Amino acid sequence: MRGRKERRGINWVNWLIPLIALGISIGMVLKYYQKEGLWVEVSFRDVRGITPLQTPVKYKGVEVGKVEEVEIDKSDLNRFILKLLIYPQYEYLIKKGTLFWKATLEISPDKIANLDTILKGSYIAVLPPTTNRQELEKLPTELYFIGLEHPPGEKGYHFVLISGSGDLGKDAPIVYKGVQVGKLYSKKLGKDGKLRYQGLIFEKYQYLLFKNLKFYRIDPIKFKASLDSIQFRVPSLRLLLTGGVGIYIGDGDGVPKEEYILYSDLEDIQYAPEVIKLVTTSKLPLSKVVYNNIVAGKVVSSEYDLKRDLKILRIKFKKEFFHLLKKSPYFYIQYPSLSLQNLNLRKLLSGAYIQMGLKGVEAPIQKSYRLMEIPPERRGYDFQLKLVGEPKVSAGEGIYYRGIKVGEIGKVELEGTGLKVIGKIYNRYRYLINDSTLFYPISAVELEATLSKISLQVPPMVQLIKGGITFITPANRDLKSRKFPLFSSLSQLKEWLKLHRDGAVIQLTAPSPAGVGKGTPIYFRGFKAGEVLGVKWNPELGRVVIESFIGKKFLSYLNSSTLFYRQQRIRAYFSLSGVKVALPPAEGLLKGAIEMEGNSSRFSPLNSYPLLSWEEYQSRNYFNIYIVAPKSYGVK
Amino acid sequence: MRDQVRGVVICPVCSHIQPPGEECQFCGAHLHPRKPGGIGKSFSYSLGAFAFLIPANLLPMMEVIKLGKVYGNTIIGGVLAFFEHRDYFIGIVIFVASILIPFLKLGILWFLLAIAHFKALRRCRLLGIRLYQFISFIGKYSMLDVFVVVLMVSFIQFGEFVSIKAGPAVVPFSLSVIFTILATEAFDSKLLWDRS
Numbered sequence: 001m002r003g004r005k006e007r008r009g010i011n012w013v014n015w016l017i018p019l020i021a022l023g024i025s026i027g028m029v030l031k032y033y034q035k036e037g038l039w040v041e042v043s044f045r046d047v048r049g050i051t052p053l054q055t056p057v058k059y060k061g062v063e064v065g066k067v068e069e070v071e072i073d074k075s076d077l078n079r080f081i082l083k084l085l086i087y088p089q090y091e092y093l094i095k096k097g098t099l100f101w102k103a104t105l106e107i108s109p110d111k112i113a114n115l116d117t118i119l120k121g122s123y124i125a126v127l128p129p130t131t132n133r134q135e136l137e138k139l140p141t142e143l144y145f146i147g148l149e150h151p152p153g154e155k156g157y158h159f160v161l162i163s164g165s166g167d168l169g170k171d172a173p174i175v176y177k178g179v180q181v182g183k184l185y186s187k188k189l190g191k192d193g194k195l196r197y198q199g200l201i202f203e204k205y206q207y208l209l210f211k212n213l214k215f216y217r218i219d220p221i222k223f224k225a226s227l228d229s230i231q232f233r234v235p236s237l238r239l240l241l242t243g244g245v246g247i248y249i250g251d252g253d254g255v256p257k258e259e260y261i262l263y264s265d266l267e268d269i270q271y272a273p274e275v276i277k278l279v280t281t282s283k284l285p286l287s288k289v290v291y292n293n294i295v296a297g298k299v300v301s302s303e304y305d306l307k308r309d310l311k312i313l314r315i316k317f318k319k320e321f322f323h324l325l326k327k328s329p330y331f332y333i334q335y336p337s338l339s340l341q342n343l344n345l346r347k348l349l350s351g352a353y354i355q356m357g358l359k360g361v362e363a364p365i366q367k368s369y370r371l372m373e374i375p376p377e378r379r380g381y382d383f384q385l386k387l388v389g390e391p392k393v394s395a396g397e398g399i400y401y402r403g404i405k406v407g408e409i410g411k412v413e414l415e416g417t418g419l420k421v422i423g424k425i426y427n428r429y430r431y432l433i434n435d436s437t438l439f440y441p442i443s444a445v446e447l448e449a450t451l452s453k454i455s456l457q458v459p460p461m462v463q464l465i466k467g468g469i470t471f472i473t474p475a476n477r478d479l480k481s482r483k484f485p486l487f488s489s490l491s492q493l494k495e496w497l498k499l500h501r502d503g504a505v506i507q508l509t510a511p512s513p514a515g516v517g518k519g520t521p522i523y524f525r526g527f528k529a530g531e532v533l534g535v536k537w538n539p540e541l542g543r544v545v546i547e548s549f550i551g552k553k554f555l556s557y558l559n560s561s562t563l564f565y566r567q568q569r570i571r572a573y574f575s576l577s578g579v580k581v582a583l584p585p586a587e588g589l590l591k592g593a594i595e596m597e598g599n600s601s602r603f604s605p606l607n608s609y610p611l612l613s614w615e616e617y618q619s620r621n622y623f624n625i626y627i628v629a630p631k632s633y634g635v636k
Numbered sequence: 637m638r639d640q641v642r643g644v645v646i647c648p649v650c651s652h653i654q655p656p657g658e659e660c661q662f663c664g665a666h667l668h669p670r671k672p673g674g675i676g677k678s679f680s681y682s683l684g685a686f687a688f689l690i691p692a693n694l695l696p697m698m699e700v701i702k703l704g705k706v707y708g709n710t711i712i713g714g715v716l717a718f719f720e721h722r723d724y725f726i727g728i729v730i731f732v733a734s735i736l737i738p739f740l741k742l743g744i745l746w747f748l749l750a751i752a753h754f755k756a757l758r759r760c761r762l763l764g765i766r767l768y769q770f771i772s773f774i775g776k777y778s779m780l781d782v783f784v785v786v787l788m789v790s791f792i793q794f795g796e797f798v799s800i801k802a803g804p805a806v807v808p809f810s811l812s813v814i815f816t817i818l819a820t821e822a823f824d825s826k827l828l829w830d831r832s
Contacts, residue, residue: 014680021684021815025808032804054706288761556725 038067038086042124043073043188049079049122050102055125055524057084058103064090067124076189082147084124095139096258097129097158103149129158141458146188146198156182158205161197161215161245162190163262168243172201175218176247181205184245197262199245209256211249216263218244270320275300277368278313278331284352286333289315291356296321299354313354313371328359332372335396360614368402373410380407380426381433382482388496389488393421398468401432402444402519409469419458421486423469433484436475436551438497440487442468472519472531474503475551490534497549502532504555504603507596508546508564509538512610515566522548523567529554529596546594546611554596558605564600565617638829644793671824675749681819682745688812689738696803697734698785700792708803709737711781734781736811741771741778741816745823752827768825775820778813782806812817 049055050067057065065086073079086094103125124147161184171219172181183203190196196401201209205294246263248269255413263269276297289297297317304311334355366565385393399407406429425433469486474497487493511518513535522530530550538545550558594611612620639646645656661669678793694771695709710718711734742823744767751764785802792800 011676014676017680018683019686024685024811025687025689028804028808029694032691032695053708196724201648 003122017421037088038091038094038141038143039068040065040084040086040094040143042082042084042147043079044082044102045149046102046591047082050082050124055123057086057126058099059090059093059128064093064126075577082124083315086126091141092133092136093126093128094137094141094143095128096146097128097139098142099127099148099158100145101127124286139288139337140488146186146542148185148198156202157209158198158200159257161199161262162200162259163195163217164264167195168197168245172244173202174207174215174245176208176249176457181208181247182245190204195544197418203523204455206256207433208247208249210253212252212254214248214250214263214269216246216248216266216269216487218246218266228271230568241301269299270318271316272319274316274322276315276317278315278354278371279368279372280311280313280333280373281309282333282371282373283311284311284333284353286352289317289331289354289356290334291321291324296324296356297354312368315354325365326362328361328363329369330353330357330359330370330372332357357514380424381430382410382422382424383481384483385409385421385423385439385486386483387419387421388485389492391486391488393419393441393469393486399423399425399439400468400470401429402517404429405468406432416538418441428494433471433473434475434477434479435479435481437471437484438493439469439471439484440490440493442470470518472533472549474531474549475553476528494533494547503549503551504558505533505547505549506558507608508548508611509541509543511543513544513546514593516546516611520594522550522564522596524554524557524596524598527554529557532594535620544610548594550596555603556600557596557598558603559598559601560604560606561601562596562605562609563612563617563620564609565595565597565612566614567593567595639669639826670826671811671822674824674827675752678748678819678823681815681822682742682749684696684741684818685738685812685815687817687820688808689742692738692805692812693735694824695805695808695830696783697805697809698788698803699798699801701801702797705787707738710805711809728783732755733777737774737778738809738812738816741775741820743767744768745819748825748828752823752830760828765825768823768828771820773791775817778816779810782810782813 031116045072050070052067052070055067056063056066059629065084067082068085069083071083073081074326075599084100101124103123107111107364129139130136168184168187172184173180174184182199182205184197184199186198188196188198199215248263248266250269284574286302287297287299288295295318297315300314302311302313334354335352387393393409393412395409395412397409398405399574407423410424411419423439469482472493480502485496487496497503497505514536516532518532518534520532521528522532528551530548533547536545536547537543595617643655644653645661645667646653646663646669646815647663647667648671650660650663652660652662654661654718656669657667657768659665671801692710695710696752697711697714698709699700700707700709711730715727715735718724747760748764751760785806789802792798
């Protein structure tokens with residue numbers, strides 16, 4: 001029938017319609033569910049307010065994608081991975097260096113921002129590294145990002161710092177010459193086990209990137225120590241704990257890179273790779289090598305050679321100092337001392353250090369050098385001090401004679417139950433001591449009395465504080481001994497002298513001390529008979545009392561006939577070992593002397609003797625007038 | 637007695653009975669004893685309608701944007717949402733209008749087509765004709781859900797606080813309804829009694 005015929009005729013059309021319909025339907029579904037676009041994974045710590053399939057990804061307010069899924073990061077349960085679908089027409093925004101952050105309402109004392117999120121809901125903001133389309137095209141596409149927890153506050157250059165060790169806090173500042181020029185804003189552990197920080201150099205400092213620059217880590221502790229010299233953009237206590245990143249700029253130019261290595265220390269960059277060994281017997285902890293008050297090298301490691309009882313220090317020198325090693329360097333240990341001249345707390349607190357000096361002779365750099373315990377120019381006569389009583393003495397303390405440092409205490413060590421004290425008198429002052437020398441500590445009181453006579457190179461205050469050791473050399477002897485007594489005080493010394501009958505302590509009186517002070521020698525007919533121990537003012541007498549020591553040999557001349565008078569000129573003196581033409585390098589030390597004169601008799605000293613002036617003496621008209629001439633001879 | 641037995645044709649427009657020809661003698665309309673296309677056309681439209689029902693149910697029908705958040709719901713999702721909110725009445729209404737009826741119509745239409753095609757189902761034709769009347773009647777109400785969406789979209793536009801957007805499912809749903817109507821219209825109920 002006709003109906004059937006008709007049906008067959010248009011059969012193919014019949015199937016076309018459903019097929020097209022089916023095609024359209026499937027197409028619609030596919031298009032809806034598998035929208036094309038770029039899948040990007042961004043890791044965040046905080047994903048509150050982000051809803052899968054709904055939260056949009058926006059670039060400057062324009063929706064360029066959507067958050068499709070939110071997952072917990074399996075490798076770090078504190079983080080979430082957002083799977084974003086970026087619409088195909090915006091795929092070019094997603095390049096290396098693109099930033100993602102969560103934009104939500106921010107109300108804080110600093111600012112109020114993103115108010116539109118109250119109405120529109122949170123969104124993920126995206127910012128490509130540059131707004132220049134051509135540059136953007138050249139950058140490689142990146143699919144995995146670390147999201148920022150806060151929107152980037154500054155514009156600038158973003159980069160990655162790779163660090164093998166250490167752990168800087170997030171938000172750690174990047175500092176150059178005391179100014180904060182950038183900051184870190186995120187941290188991620190890469191698949192190679194290295195930490196990757198994302199950092200930013202503020203826009204106005206971006207020019208630094210065109211220099212040969214290296215980043216290094218500043219430990220939180222070190223950072224703290226230098227805080228007084230860094231100006232921060234936003235001061236924050238947090239920074240004390242987080243440490244920071246420093247910039248080191250070398251010579252030449254550089255190009256901004258995407259990734260930089262974060263050196264673990266400034267010194268890593270600054271130091272030449274070669275290691276020099278220093279060998280020493282000292283057990284002191286030493287950490288740096290100083291040249292001309294600048295740290296030139298550091299101790300990288302140290303080992304102890306048990307067999308030879310030596311410590312070997314491995315030193316690395318800064319690149320700019322390394323060439324100095326060609327000039328025959330010598331090294332010695334410098335102890336920090338408290339002196340009001342250079343009151344440098346930092347030096348004081350940092351302990352002993354290695355001082356480097358140069359001989360100046362060109363010589364090849366050696367692999368190892370000796371580390372001396374004392375500077376060469378301060379070599380001297382070493383001796384040991386036997387302690388009498390319990391004097392307080394410390395290593396590094398100075399040995400003074402009439403205000404001038406003539407030696408020092410080297411070491412104070414515990415030996416058994418007692419103390420072993422090593423001292424030395426510098427070579428140029430060796431003549432001041434001999435086997436009869438007795439040491440005692442300077443006390444402030446002693447010093448006061450001699451202040452008028454002492455030529456001080458440092459202000460008097462220093463002496464009072466310093467303390468130190470001083471000595472008297474009562475008799476003419478040779479210098480052979482290496483052991484000298486150290487008394488607890490001058491009075492103890494005097495007591496000892498009396499006991500040992502090595503001599504006697506007598507008192508001279510004078511209206512003023514003029515020209516006489518501690519250490520002023522007392523001569524008897526050309527021989528040193530004794531020494532002034534101290535000068536004091538006696539208010540009752542209204543005179544200066546000069547305590548003097550007269551050696552044993554001359555005690556017989558101490559009787560009622562004895563006269564003491566002042567001498568003003570330098571003379572030649574006889575000593576048992578020969579004629580000594582006494583013109584010591586430091587004339588000041590022997591300025592002034594006291595002459596003693598008298599008849600030999602029984603030792604019967606008066607309570608006190610007046611110290612006569614030269615004129616007074618002459619007027620007494622005694623025999624044996626000494627003619628003094630500038631030329632050095634003296635005849636008995 | 638049926639028209640074909642009598643050898644007459646009923647004009648589809650003015651229903652005048654006349655001998656077969658090209659044109660109706662009374663109104664001038666094109667004269668054909670049965671609707672053109674027959675089972676095939678109706679069947680193909682119905683398949684198309686069914687095809688469109690797939691996206692209509694998988695894609696969201698309506699997107700509610702509350703404070704920036706987009707809440708999209710498919711038809712079924714919407715029904716379930718209403719049930720969850722204990723709005724059983726609305727849920728049932730939507731279920732009936734947007735899910736039950738579209739599928740039911742197609743199902744019935746296929747049943748009718750089957751009756752027309754297979755001799756074995758001949759005895760059901762009385763049931764079939766009743767069903768045909770039924771689906772013809774409710775055909776217009778198929779668009780109920782679409783109208784709901786349209787009304788919601790036009791009324792609820794309160795800026796950022798809440799606004800409603802028609803979802804992508806609206807188009808295939810509407811197409812499905814259209815095709816269902818086309819299928820129903822293409823089906824000539826007289827075919828139920830043909831082939832006797």
